Every structure is written in C-alpha cells, then in structure tokens.
Amino acid sequence: MATEMTMDTLVAYKTDFESGCAEFLSRYPDSELYAPVRYLMGLGGKRLRPALVLAACEACGGQKAQALPAALAVELFHNFTLMHDDIMDDAPLRRGHATVHEKWNDNLSILSGDALHVMSCEALLDAPAEALPDLMRTFHRTALEVCEGQEQDMAFESREEVALDEYMEMIRLKTSVLLAASLRMGGRSAGSREETLDALYEFGLHVGLAFQLQDDYLDAFGDPEKFGKQVGGDILSDKKTFLLIRALEKAHGADYDALRSELGQKKEGKVGRVLDLYRRLGVDSELRDAMAGQVALAEGALARFEQSKSGALQGSKAAVSLLHGVAAMVTERLS
Amino acid sequence: MATEMTMDTLVAYKTDFESGCAEFLSRYPDSELYAPVRYLMGLGGKRLRPALVLAACEACGGQKAQALPAALAVELFHNFTLMHDDIMDDAPLRRGHATVHEKWNDNLSILSGDALHVMSCEALLDAPAEALPDLMRTFHRTALEVCEGQEQDMAFESREEVALDEYMEMIRLKTSVLLAASLRMGGRSAGSREETLDALYEFGLHVGLAFQLQDDYLDAFGDPEKFGKQVGGDILSDKKTFLLIRALEKAHGADYDALRSELGQKKEGKVGRVLDLYRRLGVDSELRDAMAGQVALAEGALARFEQSKSGALQGSKAAVSLLHGVAAMVTERLS
Numbered sequence: 001m002a003t004e005m006t007m008d009t010l011v012a013y014k015t016d017f018e019s020g021c022a023e024f025l026s027r028y029p030d031s032e033l034y035a036p037v038r039y040l041m042g043l044g045g046k047r048l049r050p051a052l053v054l055a056a057c058e059a060c061g062g063q064k065a066q067a068l069p070a071a072l073a074v075e076l077f078h079n080f081t082l083m084h085d086d087i088m089d090d091a092p093l094r095r096g097h098a099t100v101h102e103k104w105n106d107n108l109s110i111l112s113g114d115a116l117h118v119m120s121c122e123a124l125l126d127a128p129a130e131a132l133p134d135l136m137r138t139f140h141r142t143a144l145e146v147c148e149g150q151e152q153d154m155a156f157e158s159r160e161e162v163a164l165d166e167y168m169e170m171i172r173l174k175t176s177v178l179l180a181a182s183l184r185m186g187g188r189s190a191g192s193r194e195e196t197l198d199a200l201y202e203f204g205l206h207v208g209l210a211f212q213l214q215d216d217y218l219d220a221f222g223d224p225e226k227f228g229k230q231v232g233g234d235i236l237s238d239k240k241t242f243l244l245i246r247a248l249e250k251a252h253g254a255d256y257d258a259l260r261s262e263l264g265q266k267k268e269g270k271v272g273r274v275l276d277l278y279r280r281l282g283v284d285s286e287l288r289d290a291m292a293g294q295v296a297l298a299e300g301a302l303a304r305f306e307q308s309k310s311g312a313l314q315g316s317k318a319a320v321s322l323l324h325g326v327a328a329m330v331t332e333r334l335s
Numbered sequence: 336m337a338t339e340m341t342m343d344t345l346v347a348y349k350t351d352f353e354s355g356c357a358e359f360l361s362r363y364p365d366s367e368l369y370a371p372v373r374y375l376m377g378l379g380g381k382r383l384r385p386a387l388v389l390a391a392c393e394a395c396g397g398q399k400a401q402a403l404p405a406a407l408a409v410e411l412f413h414n415f416t417l418m419h420d421d422i423m424d425d426a427p428l429r430r431g432h433a434t435v436h437e438k439w440n441d442n443l444s445i446l447s448g449d450a451l452h453v454m455s456c457e458a459l460l461d462a463p464a465e466a467l468p469d470l471m472r473t474f475h476r477t478a479l480e481v482c483e484g485q486e487q488d489m490a491f492e493s494r495e496e497v498a499l500d501e502y503m504e505m506i507r508l509k510t511s512v513l514l515a516a517s518l519r520m521g522g523r524s525a526g527s528r529e530e531t532l533d534a535l536y537e538f539g540l541h542v543g544l545a546f547q548l549q550d551d552y553l554d555a556f557g558d559p560e561k562f563g564k565q566v567g568g569d570i571l572s573d574k575k576t577f578l579l580i581r582a583l584e585k586a587h588g589a590d591y592d593a594l595r596s597e598l599g600q601k602k603e604g605k606v607g608r609v610l611d612l613y614r615r616l617g618v619d620s621e622l623r624d625a626m627a628g629q630v631a632l633a634e635g636a637l638a639r640f641e642q643s644k645s646g647a648l649q650g651s652k653a654a655v656s657l658l659h660g661v662a663a664m665v666t667e668r669l670s
Contacts, residue, residue, distance in 0.1 A: 140460070
C-alpha cells in the first residue's frame with residue numbers, strides 16, 4: 001500500500017533528523033532554562049515538517065546534510081509554538097505527557113519557549129551561506145503568519161459567527177504556511193530556483209489545508225480505535241470547525257434551532273445528535289469534497305514542481321514519490 | 336556639563352531611531368496581534384540601546400543608516416523581553432502606563448511578544464549583506480544569554496543564599512550583554528574588524544554592569560526627587576541586590592540577626608533601619624567602589640577601541656565622545 005511505503009520513507013527521514021537534532025541540542029548547557037526544551041523535543045512526534053524539508057531538498061537534487069539546518073529550524077520553531085500554545089489553551093497534555101507549564105510552571109514555559117525560538121534561529125545559521133538570507137526571510141515571515149493564525153484562532157472562540165473563508169484563512173496561517181515553508185526551505189537549501197520553490201510552497205500549502213480539514217473530519221467521523229484523540233471533542237467544545245460553520249450556514253428552521261440549542265450545552269447524546277444533523281445537512285460530504293479539492297491542488301503543484309525541474313539536476317526519485325505519497329495519505333486515511 | 340552634552344547627543348540619536356522605527360512599524364498590518372507591539376513601542380523610553388548601536392557605527396566611521404537595522408533589532412528585542420518579563424513579574428505598570436497583559440490579557444501578551452521577537456529578527460535582515468551572518472550570530476547568542484539571565488533572576492527569588500559572583504553573572508546576562516551586543520553590532524554594521532568589535536563589546540559589558548549597580552545604589556540611597564521609582568523598593572521586597580548580598584556576607588552577631596529579622600517582614604521603618612545597617616557595614620561604599628571599578632574597565636576598553644582604529648578610517652568624534660560621556664554618566668549621577 002502506498003501509505004505504508006510513504007510511512008517507511010518518513011521514518012527514514014525522521015531517523016536522520018533525530019540524530020542531527022540530538023547533536024544540535026548537545027551544544028546547549030544542561031541548565032534549568034533548557035530542561036523544558038529537552039523534555040518537549042524528547043516527546044517526539046512524527047517529525048513531518050523536518051522530513052518534508054529533507055525530502056524537498058533531495059527531490060531538488062540536494063544532499064540531506066544541506067537541509068538539516070532548515071529542518072532543525074522548522075521543528076524547533078514548531079515545538080516553541082506548541083509550548084506557548086499549551087499555556088494559552090491551558091492544555092494539560094501534549095503527546096500523552098504533561099505539558100511544560102503543568103510539569104514546571106507558566107513562567108518557565110514562557111521563558112523556555114522564548115529560548116527555543118532563539119534556538120530555532122541559531123539552527124538556521126548553519127544553512128548554506130548563499131541560501132541563508134532567503135531562508136531567514138521565509139522563516140521569519142512564516143513565523144509571523146503562524147502568530148497571526150493563532151491570534152485569529154483565539155479571537156474566533158469569543159465570536160458569535162465565523163465565515164468559512166475566515167476559517168480557511170485561519171488554518172492556512174496557523175498550520176499550512178509552516179508546512180509550505182518547510183518544503184520551500186528544503187528546496188532553497190538545495191539551491192533550486194524560484195519557480196521550483198514556488199511550486200513546492202504551493203504543494204505544502206494545499207497538503208497542509210487537506211491535513212487540517214482531515215483533522216476536522218476525523219474528530220467528528222473518525223474510527224475511535226484509529227483516531228488518537230477523543231472522537232467528538234470538537235463538537236463537545238463547540239469548536240468552530242468547517243463542519244459547524246457550514247452546518248450553521250446551511251441549516252434552516254427546525255434544524256437550525258436544534259443545532260443552536262446544542263451549543264453552549266453538554267446534554268447527554270450531544271455528539272450523536274450533532275453528527276446526525278451534519279449528515280442530514282450534507283456537510284460531511286462537503287468536507288470530503290473540500291479535502292479532495294485540496295489534494296488535487298497539491299498534486300497540481302507537484303506536477304508543476306516536476307516540470308520546473310526537467311532538464312535541471314535530477315532529484316531523488318524516492319523523495320519525489322514521498323511527496324506524492326504524503327498527498328495521497330489524506331484520501332487513503334478516509335477510505 | 337559633560338552629562339548634559341551626552342544627553343543632547345543621545346536625544347539626537349533617539350530622534351533618528353524614532354523616525355526609522357515608525358517607518359519599520361508601518362510595514363506591519365493594523366491587526367489585533369500588532370496592537371500591543373505598537374502600544375509598548377509607543378511608550379518610548381531613553382532608547383539607550385539603539386542610540387549606542389548608531390553611535391558605535393559612527394564611531395567606527397560608518398553611516399547611521401547602515402546600523403539602523405541593528406538598532407531596530409536590539410530595541411524591538413528589548414521591548415519583547417519587557418512584554419514577557421512583565422507577565423512573569425505580574426507587573427501592573429511599565430513606564431507609568433498599564434502593562435500589555437493588564438491592558439489586554441496574558442495570552443495576547445505572550446503571542447504579541449512572540450511576534451515582536453520575530454519582528455526584531457526581520458528588522459536585522461535589512462543590515463549590510465556582508466555583515467548579516469555575523470550580526471545574526473551575535474544577536475541570537477545574546478538573546479539566549481538574556482533568557483538565561485532572566486531564568487537566574489527568577490531562580491534567585493526562591494533561593495536562601497546567592498553569592499556575589501552569581502549575582503554579578505546574573506546581571507551580566509540579564510542586562511549587560513544586550514548593551515555590549517548593541518555596541519558590537521553597531522561597529523559590525525560599519526564593517527569594523529574583530530579587534531575593534533571586541534573592545535566595543537567589552538566597553539558595553541562594563542557600562543552595563545555599572546548601570547545596573549548604579550540602579551541598586553540609587554534604589555537604596557537615591558534622591559527621591561530625582562529617582563524615578565520608589566526609593567527603598569528593593570529593600571521592602573527583600574530583593575537580593577549587591578547591597579543585601581554583601582551585607583549578609585559581612586554582618587555578624589547582632590547586626591546579622593537584625594538584618595535577618597527584617598527579611599520577610601515589612602515592619603514600620605524597615606527601609607531606614609536596613610539603610611543604617613548597610614552604612615554601618617560599609618556596603619554602600621563597597622558598591623560605589625564596584626561601580627567605579629566597572630567605569631574604569633569601560634574606559635580601558637574604550638581606550639583600546641580608539642587604539643584599534645588608529646590608522647584606519649576615522650570615525651565621528653562626536654560619537655566617540657558620546658561613548659566617553661555614557662561611561663561618565665554613571666559616576667556623575669552619584670556626585
């Protein structure tokens with residue numbers, strides 16, 4: 001199965017990343033400030049972003065080592081955002097373990113997060129010199145977009161109504177741009193030209209949107225055995241996801257009143273009733289269509305990427321097929 | 336008077352900085368995320384750090400415009416640390432106005448601080464290309480040291496005993512290295528060589544230590560009319576400053592018991608009694624000696640700076656005399 005092959009290749013990149021990451025972290029002192037950094041980085045995760053950096057570099061004909069600084073930068077940055085987001089969300093758990101602010105306290109979590117942010121910048125300084133200014137520009141611009149996305153996400157919580165285009169813009173900023181930047185930075189580390197980098201960026205943007213929409217879908221309709229988190233969590237917390245936003249837009253009369261009456265309450269059987277409403281309104285298939293649309297756009301960008309390279313230095317075929325596989329993962333997990 | 340001339344030159348650099356800063360901030364959107372950034376940056380301050388960046392650049396024969404990116408980077412970074420420190424200290428006021436977390440909330444203060452940190456990195460990207468990697472290295476390394484200093488400062492609060500060398504190391508990290516880096520980055524923006532930059536850095540380090548020790552001194556023995564803050568604030572909060580640390584080390588018998596009995600209490604007349612003890616133990620003159628020692632080291636570094644430039648491109652005489660003036664400010668304010 002394609003997904004299994006993709007997972008194997010991802011694991012191989014993850015292994016490369018982990019050894020580079022261990023060496024990088026060993027450069028920092030063994031003091032209180034860095035203990036939360038080592039703890040959070042040690043909780044692991046799929047390392048999807050650094051794997052995409054390394055894959056993009058190899059797909060562009062570069063060597064993995066050239067892209068390791070960029071891979072470290074995006075993963076350290078991602079973990080910095082997790083450390084601060086967990087304070088803001090008052091989240092008790094991260095990857096099944098106590099969050100940093102629970103294990104230590106809010107103040108050290110703010111401060112160690114700040115240090116981790118600086119470390120992500122220091123990691124990038126080892127990138128190939130000719131690529132460095134451009135990498136920095138992409139990295140910092142993306143970082144600001146991620147902050148903007150988090151700000152919008154927090155603002156949506158206290159808003160009565162959120163339109164679908166506002167929601168799509170929020171998830172683009174909060175999650176997709178960092179995937180997109182990972183791919184672009186991998187290609188840039190290999191020295192690829194602008195046209196190639198633009199295609200990689202767009203590929204990442206659409207894959208990121210597809211992943212986030214898939215998260216919305218699985219949180220509602222996922223198999224509890226396969227889905228890591230509690231199914232129905234978004235419904236219980238009235239989270240303004242694609243499903244709720246579209247359902248509120250489409251529902252009329254009794255359906256609208258029924259949906260509205262569930263919000264702000266946690267009455268017995270809420271998840272089941274809301275899921276029934278979602279199905280009756282057809283927002284489940286709308287969401288699947290939206291995902292498929294993002295996957296198609298991602299594949300289109302990938303085709304442009306391959307065209308842009310023709311005649312240029314050949315890249316690793318395994319890396320290119322990983323990128324195809326990552327896009328396919330979205331639809332395969334649904335079937 | 337020398338101090339007045341120094342202040343005039345500082346104000347001139349501040350004016351240059353403010354117009355560059357206004358232009359820089361105008362590049363960012365007018366959204367919620369940036370409102371706390373504009374608010375805090377708008378509260379002003381002496382802008383000592385960016386003034387030192389610009390002065391160091393001119394003292395090295397460069398043009399102010401070359402150093403504006405570095406000046407922006409250090410001042411934006413400094414304000415980012417203020418925004419986060421104020422959350423950690425639960426401070427209600429900053430420069431006489433509500434702190435960001437009081438005016439908005441903790442979450443937006445964390446997030447806007449993070450954005451401000453990114454903005455400081457983006458500002459530096461406009462630095463002269465040949466200087467950029469080295470500027471980035473100094474900037475990020477210094478940022479980590481500032482985080483380490485803040486961590487130590489917080490840790491000292493809950494510790495029974497702090498030795499003087501630990502205290503000096505903490506204030507070096509928390510406040511001096513950023514002044515030192517400001518001077519180095521100004522010189523680097525002008526294209527100066529390593530020997531010159533090292534002298535500038537060391538000058539900044541000792542000036543920074545002198546300023547911090549002066550703060551400790553004025554908080555205890557300052558003229559309430561001239562000192563901006565409440566005199567005796569450190570004593571009332573049992574802050575482990577140079578004075579308290581040395582007094583606890585030097586006091587014996589009844590003096591030691593008297594000093595210990597004041598800690599953790601706010602009995603009527605505490606400030607006066609502790610000041611008497613400080614005088615009797617001679618830690619006030621010890622602190623003045625320590626300050627004078629740092630000023631002498633700063634002046635020594637400045638002499639090395641001037642030697643290192645001889646024969647090279649001449650720098651602005653006004654800028655060099657500003658640096659002398661800044662060192663002299665420490666001792667003049669005491670007399």
